[in-house]
Each structure stands twice: as C-alpha cells, then as structure tokens.
Amino acid sequence: xxxxxxxxxxxxxxxxxxxxxxxxxxxxxxxxxxxxxxxxxxxxxxxxxxxxxxxxxxxxxxxxxxxxxxxxxxxxxxxxxxxxxxxxxxxxxxxxxxxxxxxxxxxxxxxxxxxxxxxxxxxxxxxxxxxxxxxxxxxxxxxxxxxxxxxxxxxxxxxxxxxxxxxxxxxxxxxxxxxxxxxxxxxxxxxxxxxxxxxxxxxxxxxxxxxxxxxxxxxxxxxxxxxxxxxxxxxxxxxxxxxxxxxxxxxxxxxxxxxxxxxxxxxxxxxxxxxxxxxxxxxxxxxxxxxxxxxxxxxxxxxxxxxxxxxxxxxxxxxxxxxxxxxxxxxxxxxxxxxxxxxxxxxxxxxxxxxxxxxxxxxxxxxxxxxxxxxxxxxxxxxxxxxxxxxxxxxxxxxxxxxxxxxxxxxxxxxxxx
Amino acid sequence: xxxxxxxxxxxxxxxxxxxxxxxxxxxxxxxxxxxxxxxxxxxxxxxxxxxxxxxxxxxxxxxxxxxxxxxxxxxxxxxxxxxxxxxxxxxxxxxxxxxxxxxxxxxxxxxxxxx
Amino acid sequence: xxxxxxxxxxxxxxxxxxxxxxxxxxxxxxxxxxxxxxxxxxxxxxxxxxxxxxxxxxxxxxxxxxxxxxxxxxxxxxxxxxxxxxxxxxxxxxxxxxxxxxxxxxxxxxxxxxxxxxxxxxxxxxxxxxxxxxxxxxxxxxxxxxxxxxxxxxxxxxxxxxxxxxxxxxxxxxxxxxxxxxxxxxxxxxxxxxxxxxxxxxxxxxxxxxxxxxxxxxxxxxxxxxxxxxxxxxxxxxxxxxxxxxxxxxxxxxxxxxxxxxxxxxxxxxxxxxxxxxxxxxxxxxxxxxxxxxxxxxxxxxxxxx
Numbered sequence: 108x109x110x111x112x113x114x115x116x117x118x119x120x121x122x123x124x125x126x127x128x129x130x131x132x133x134x135x136x137x138x139x140x141x142x143x144x145x146x147x148x149x150x151x152x153x154x155x156x157x158x159x160x161x162x163x164x165x166x167x168x169x170x171x172x173x174x175x176x177x178x179x180x181x182x183x184x185x186x187x188x189x190x191x192x193x194x195x196x197x198x199x200x201x202x203x204x205x206x207x208x209x210x211x212x213x214x215x216x217x218x219x220x221x222x223x224x225x226x227x228x229x230x231x232x233x234x235x236x237x238x239x240x241x242x243x244x245x246x247x248x249x250x251x252x253x254x255x256x257x258x259x260x261x262x263x264x265x266x267x268x269x270x271x272x273x274x275x276x277x278x279x280x281x282x283x284x285x286x287x288x289x290x291x292x293x294x295x296x297x298x299x300x301x302x303x304x305x306x307x308x309x310x311x312x313x314x315x316x317x318x319x320x321x322x323x324x325x326x327x328x329x330x331x332x333x334x335x336x337x338x339x340x341x342x343x344x345x346x347x348x349x350x351x352x353x354x355x356x357x358x359x360x361x362x363x364x365x366x367x368x369x370x371x372x373x374x375x376x377x378x379x380x381x382x383x384x385x386x387x388x389x390x391x392x393x394x395x396x397x398x399x400x401x402x403x404x405x406x407x408x409x410x411x412x413x414x415x416x417x418x419x420x421x422x423x424x425x426x427x428x429x430x431x432x433x434x435x436x437x438x439x440x441x442x443x444x445x446x447x448x449x450x451x452x453x454x455x456x457x458x459x460x461x462x463x464x465x466x467x468x469x470x471x472x473x474x475x476x477x478x479x480x481x482x483x484x485x486x487x488x489x490x491x492x493x494x495x496x497x498x499x500x501x502x503x504x505x506x507x508x509x510x511x512x513x514x515x516x517x518x519x520x521x522x523x524x525x
Numbered sequence: 526x527x528x529x530x531x532x533x534x535x536x537x538x539x540x541x542x543x544x545x546x547x548x549x550x551x552x553x554x555x556x557x558x559x560x561x562x563x564x565x566x567x568x569x570x571x572x573x574x575x576x577x578x579x580x581x582x583x584x585x586x587x588x589x590x591x592x593x594x595x596x597x598x599x600x601x602x603x604x605x606x607x608x609x610x611x612x613x614x615x616x617x618x619x620x621x622x623x624x625x626x627x628x629x630x631x632x633x634x635x636x637x638x639x640x
Numbered sequence: 641x642x643x644x645x646x647x648x649x650x651x652x653x654x655x656x657x658x659x660x661x662x663x664x665x666x667x668x669x670x671x672x673x674x675x676x677x678x679x680x681x682x683x684x685x686x687x688x689x690x691x692x693x694x695x696x697x698x699x700x701x702x703x704x705x706x707x708x709x710x711x712x713x714x715x716x717x718x719x720x721x722x723x724x725x726x727x728x729x730x731x732x733x734x735x736x737x738x739x740x741x742x743x744x745x746x747x748x749x750x751x752x753x754x755x756x757x758x759x760x761x762x763x764x765x766x767x768x769x770x771x772x773x774x775x776x777x778x779x780x781x782x783x784x785x786x787x788x789x790x791x792x793x794x795x796x797x798x799x800x801x802x803x804x805x806x807x808x809x810x811x812x813x814x815x816x817x818x819x820x821x822x823x824x825x826x827x828x829x830x831x832x833x834x835x836x837x838x839x840x841x842x843x844x845x846x847x848x849x850x851x852x853x854x855x856x857x858x859x860x861x862x863x864x865x866x867x868x869x870x871x872x873x874x875x876x877x878x879x880x881x882x883x884x885x886x887x888x889x890x891x892x893x894x895x896x897x898x899x900x901x902x903x904x905x906x907x908x909x910x911x912x913x914x915x916x917x918x919x920x921x922x923x924x925x926x927x928x929x930x931x932x933x934x935x936x937x938x939x940x941x942x943x944x945x946x
Binding site for chain 2 (some may be wrong): 645649650652653694697698699700701702703710713714715717718720721722725735736737738740742743744745757763764765766767768769773774777780781783784787788791794795796798799800847852853856857858860861864865919920923924928929932933935938939942943944945
C-alpha cells in the first residue's frame with residue numbers, strides 16, 4: 108500500500124447508513140458519537156454502506172441503487188441483516204460491540220480488495236424513443252426521452268398559478284432525514300412541494316423494551332421516564348441535524364447516552380434557544396388541525412393543545428404529581444417546545460420515582476413517546492397526514508416538519524405482545 | 526500592470542485548481558448507468574432535473590437591479606465625498622430614502638417571500 | 641516589475657494554501673469542542689481526508705454539463721485568489737494595487753454567486769439543482785449589504801484602493817470607528833462561502849445539496865475552494881476593518897495573518913453555533929433589517945469622515 112493509501116486509511120470512516128426494520132436508535136447513536144466514524148448524508152461521500160436491520164424484499168432495488176451509487180473503492184457491511192443474494196462473500200455482523208471496529212477494519216483494507224461490480228443492469232433508465240438523433244422528438248412540445256429520461260412537463264402551481272415545469276421524484280426508503288422505510292413520491296414546482304403521495308409508510312418502530320414490559324407487569328417509573336426522555340432527545344438531535352447543527356446534535360446525543368434521573372437540562376435549553384433552532388422555521392409552519400393531531404397522537408397531539416396522555420389514567424403518576432403539558436399552536440416550534448418540556452418533566456418524575464421506588468399501577472395501557480399503546484393493539488401509522496400537510500410548503504419547512512413529527516407505526520417489538 | 530498581475534494570479538490559481546482535480550492523460554471510462562443515477566435515498570427520479578424551474582424570489586431580483594444602479598453611483602461618490610462635504614451626504618441620503626420607500630413597498634407586497 | 645510582483649504573489653499563495661489547511665483544522669477543533677467528542681488528531685485529519693478524497697473515484701451524473709461542472713470549483717478557487725490579489729500584506733507588498741480594489745471584490749462576490757449556481761445546476765440532478773436555486777436568493781441579497789459596508793469603509797480613505805483604506809486606519813481601526821460594519825460584513829462572509837447558518841447550497845436537508853453528487857478529487861477541490869473563499873474574505877475583513885498590516889513591534893505580515901486568523905475563528909464559530917433559517921425568512925431579514933442597518937452604517941461613516 109502506498110503512503111497515500113495508508114494515510115487515507117487513517118481518516119475517519121465515512122459510512123452511509125441504510126436503516127431497515129428494527130434498526131435501533133441506540134446503535135446508531137453510538138456510531139454517531141464515535142470519533143473514528145463519520146456518518147455521511149449521501150453514498151457519494153461514503154466508503155462503506157452499512158445496512159442495519161432487515162430490509163423487506165420490495166425495497167431491495169432501492170438498496171441496490173444505493174450500493175451502485177457509491178464511488179469505488181467501497182464495500183458493504185450487513186449488520187443484523189440478511190445480505191442480498193448477489194453478494195458472494197458478504198461481510199455480516201451481529202454483535203453490537205464490534206460494529207465500530209469492524210467498520211474501521213473494512214475501511215482500512217479497502218484498497219486491497221477487488222471492487223464489487225454494480226448490481227443493477229447497465230442500461231439507460233428509459234429506452235430511447237423518438238425520431239431524432241438524441242432520442243428526442245415525438246408528440247407534443249417535449250415528446251421523446253432525450254438521453255434516456257423524459258423532460259419535465261408543466262403542471263399547476265399552488266401558490267401563484269404560474270404553470271412551469273414540475274419536478275417529480277420518489278424519495279426513497281433510505282433517506283437520512285426521514286424515518287426509515289418512508290417512501291414518498293413528491294412533485295415540486297421550484298422548491299415548493301405541490302403533491303405528496305406516500306407509496307410506502309415508514310417501517311414500524313418498536314418503542315424501547317421497557318414500554319412493552321410495562322404492559323405485562325409493573326415497571327419502575329424511573330426507567331420508563333428515562334426511556335421517554337432519551338427518545339425525545341433523539342428526536343431533538345434529529346431536528347438539530349436537519350437544521351444544519353451537526354455538532355450540537357451530537358452533543359444532544361451525548362446527553363442522551365449519559366442520562367440519569369434528576370439531570371438538569373437548563374444549559375441545553377439555553378443553547379437550544381440561542382442557536383436559533385426555533386427561529387429557523389416561520390411560526391405556523393407545519394400546523395396540525397385538530398383531527399390530524401388526534402390521529403397522530405402522542406407528543407404532536409399534546410403540542411397541538413389536546414391533553415391526551417395515558418399517564419393520566421395511572422394512579423401512581425397522579426401520586427407523583429403528574430400533570431399534562433400542552434402547547435397552544437400545533438406547529439413545529441410547539442412540538443420542539445413540547446419535547447423539551449416533556450424531557451424536563453420526565454427527568455423530574457424519574458428523580459422523584461427513583462427516590463421513592465415507585466412502580467406503575469396501570470398495565471392495560473402505557474404512554475409511549477409515539478402515542479398511546481393499549482395492550483393487544485399497536486399504534487396506528489399516521490403517514491397519510493403528510494399527504495395533507497406538506498403540499499404548499501417550501502422544501503426546508505417540509506424537512507423541518509417531517510423531522511418534528513413521528514408518524515411511524517408502533518409495533519410491539521421484543522418484550523411486547525402482538 | 527495591475528491587470529497583468531491579476532491575470533498572472535488567475536492563471537496560477539486555475540492551474541493549481543486544475544491539478545488538484547487529478548487530471549489524467551487518458552479519458553476515464555464512463556461509469557455504468559446505475560452508478561450515475563441521482564441520489565434520492567434509494568428512490569428514482571421522473572425526468573431530467575433541467576426544467577423551467579419556478580424561481581420564487583423573482584420579484585426581489587427586480588428590486589435588486591434598482592439598488593445595483595445605486596451602488597454603481599456610490600463608487601465614484603465615495604471617492605469625492607470628503608471634498609464635497611455635507612452636501613454630498615444630504616444628496617446620498619435623499620437617494621437612499623427614495624430607494625428605501627421601494628423596500629417598504631416590497632415588504633408590504635410580500636416581495637421578500639417565496640412567491 | 642518582475643521581482644516586485646514575485647514576493648506578493650508568493651505570499652498570496654502561501655497564505656492561501658496555509659489558510660485552507662488552517663480552516664479545516666480550526667473547523668475540526670470547533671466541532672470537537674461543541675460536540676464534546678474528542679477527535680483523534682486535529683492537525684493530520686484534513687490531510688488524511690484529503691488523501692482519501694484524492695484516491696476516490698470521481699463520479700459523474702447521468703447527463704451533466706461536464707465542462708461547467710468541472711470548471712465551477714476551479715473558477716471559485718480562482719475568484720478567491722483574485723480577491724486576495726488586491727490585499728496589501730505589508731506597506732508595499734501587494735500583488736495588484738488596483739485603484740478600484742473594492743470594486744474588484746464586489747465583482748468577486750457577484751461571480752461567486754454565478755459559480756455556485758453553476759456547480760449545482762450543471763449536475764442535472766434534483767438535490768444539487770434545489771441547492772443552487774436556493775442559494776441564488778441569498779447570493780443576490782448579500783451583495784448589496786457588502787457593498788454599502790465597504791463603501792462606508794472607503795469614505796474616510798477617499799479612495800477605493802484597499803492600501804489607502806488600511807492607511808486611513810492609522811489613528812483608529814474601522815471596527816471601532818464604524819461599529820456596525822464588521823458584524824454586517826461577517827454575515828456577508830458566511831454568505832459568500834455558504835457556511836454554517838447560510839449554507840443554503842450544500843445543506844443537510846438536501847443531503848449535501850450541490851455537493852450531493854460529487855466525490856473524489858472534485859469534492860476535494862470544492863472543499864478547498866470554499867475554504868479558500870473564507871480565507872480570502874477574512875483577508876479583506878482584516879484589511880478593511882482591523883487595520884491590515886498596522887500594528888506595533890511585529891512585522892506587518894505577521895499582524896495581517898493574526899488578524900485574518902481572528903476573523904476566521906469568528907466565522908468558524910458562528911458557522912457551527914447558529915441554525916440555518918428558512919431561505920424565505922433570511923431573505924426578508926436581509927432586505928428589511930440588514931440593508932437598512934447597512935444604510936445606517938453608511939450614514940454614520942459619512943458623518944464620521946467629515
């Protein structure tokens with residue numbers, strides 16, 4: 108290996124993460140916090156494609172696209188996931204504590220390996236049609252498929268009625284800023300979303316195991332509330348990353364990793380306010396109507412002023428002095444404020460509960476960070492709300508709204524009852 | 526003379542930048558189609574990206590042109606300002622005030638929003 | 641002529657190359673400090689990343705405008721070098737002492753918008769295209785703020801030549817004399833290199849924006865060009881607001897470099913600490929708040945100069 112290759116091998120490993128079903132937040136947070144690993148936004152910047160969790164067969168083509176879009180030299184690591192059949196000698200891993208070292212080893216030995224050929228057929232995306240030399244010509248002003256793809260056609264506009272070309276694309280199941288598995292076809296005019304259609308809802312996310320255990324028997328309230336606070340911190344970190352504040356997002360993840368009852372988040376609240384996260388979206392961005400809020404449930408409903416919380420039905424919480432926090436507006440800022448408020452509340456409750464060693468009284472229903480979970484029924488998927496919410500929004504507002512909402516279905520994972 | 530120096534600096538910088546892109550004598554083979562597809566998180570795109578893009582800030586650019594003309598006026602004004610004294614300041618103040626009315630009008634007509 | 645052009649050009653490119661490296665190092669230090677994650681080695685990390693990018697495959701998209709796509713980072717880097725060519729490093733050490741140096745910097749800013757737009761548009765892919773068009777809104781707005789602030793600086797110098805601007809600060813630096821100027825100019829600096837809160841071109845919600853489809857040496861050059869633009873901007877800010885080479889005891893060049901590092905540190909810190917606003921909000925803010933503040937700065941400078 109030349110000295111350049113040796114030097115390149117010492118750099119932080121650029122990894123693109125494709126999350127499947129049961130990709131746990133904790134593993135990915137541990138990766139993000141590792142100084143030797145850099146999670147990148149696009150496979151063009153990556154050397155390793157990390158596939159976490161099972162990927163259903165209908166999304167295998169998307170995975171192949173991601174694999175082919177990586178510049179060579181590159182490799183793939185399948186973590187708790189079944190590799191695609193095209194791979195002869197795939198790199199797999201199932202042990203958690205070996206994830207970062209395995210990635211580093213794979214990266215360091217990249218140059219010595221023969222590159223994996225592209226998985227999809229080497230053909231233009233659409234067969235050339237038309238009369239002219241470059242595939243152009245046909246009916247209408249822009250008939251034919253020049254260079255293998257059609258040209259964009261005009262379409263209506265929501266905001267000012269000027270009919271210019273609409274860009275349509277399907278934003279895939281492995282898009283970083285979104286929940287894993289969410290596949291939406293978007294039609295943009297300029298950078299304002301005109302139409303959104305959810306082609307596949309996000310993968311069901313199991314809440315942390317302690318919530319499933321709460322439906323089978325009493326659990327310490329301190330554990331429950333800590334898990335809730337940690338989940339909200341992950342949501343805040345995700346929103347910070349989408350707003351361009353990667354270092355502060357990592358700081359939030361570090362807070363989540365060492366969370367204990369009674370920790371004061373006043374400092375964090377301070378720099379969240381000063382960094383301008385709340386000012387980054389206009390007021391009223393991503394406002395939910397009452398029906399939409401009730402449909403999504405959980406934190407989003409409380410942020411929209413609906414005092415729905417399953418903890419109200421639990422006498423143990425009432426004894427600890429629990430009262431529901433709600434916000435007035437149902438917009439992005441309110442949801443972020445709601446997360447912050449609930450984190451503070453959860454940490455205070457956990458502190459009091461740990462001190463008195465209080466257990467939950469209620470085992471029929473539990474309030475997860477995603478919403479109300481009754482024993483025997485899952486949490487319904489609410490991604491159809493995005494189809495009503497996003498049209499008319501400019502791109503960054505749409506991304507901030509999706510980051511502030513959690514619309515995945517909640518399925519009982521390990522530890523719950525189907 | 527100054528322009529020659531600028532030209533020399535420009536040529537050296539272009540050369541440095543070109544060399545940093547690792548140019549090779551042989552043209553590299555074109556990557557296969559799947560590798561060249563646009564990144565969309567695993568999704569597909571319906572058409573070429575080149576299109577008649579609806580630029581939402583178009584009215585702001587018209588206001589910009591008015592201010593650019595003011596800027597052109599201010600370059601020589603800055604050089605002779607100290608000689609001319611308070612009269613020059615008053616004239617420029619008037620010019621700025623008239624253009625500021627344009628900003629206020631634009632603000633009220635939502636010119637600075639995404640149309 | 642030959643020899644008294646050689647020294648300034650050598651100094652220019654030495655400072656540019658060292659500055660690009662230092663930007664990456666300082667950015668890493670700021671990121672580690674803010675996130676609480678200590679990096680392995682701050683000083684070698686940019687070189688290692690550069691080595692990896694040099695060896696990576698340089699990818700193209702399906703049907704890009706190949707000439708403009710490769711040319712855009714080159715021209716962006718050249719614009720940074722041209723902007724630095726009119727900056728005096730010490731009394732007589734300046735590559736091109738243009739009598740209209742400030743106008744040249746204005747044209748550098750205008751062309752930077754064009755070049756960044758071309759980098760995104762040429763790729764013929766969705767995310768770069770959106771990044772490019774979003775950036776132009778910002779690009780057209782910061783030009784005005786920058787020019788009013790720089791004309792305010794030119795008033796006491798009675799000239800558009802940057803050497804005279806530095807000389808006019810012999811009693812008092814412009815950062816003290818025109819207090820609104822440097823904060824406004826720092827915002828312009830963040831805009832011209834689309835850094836931090838004003839990163840509309842390569843933003844995280846567009847999966848990297850204009851850099852989403854870019855890899856290998858092309859990406860290396862684009863990163864180097866952005867850092868070079870930050871360095872060039874810090875040179876202009878140091879010369880026009882912080883007194884350039886003026887200062888006791890140390891030689892002029894050392895003072896100039898120290899002041900540049902100060903401005904760079906401020907920009908890199910701001911870049912990691914402020915969230916990116918929605919482009920619409922920033923546009924309104926720039927035209928309704930920042931531009932009148934620039935007018936105010938100009939009037940203040942005018943009254944001060946008399």
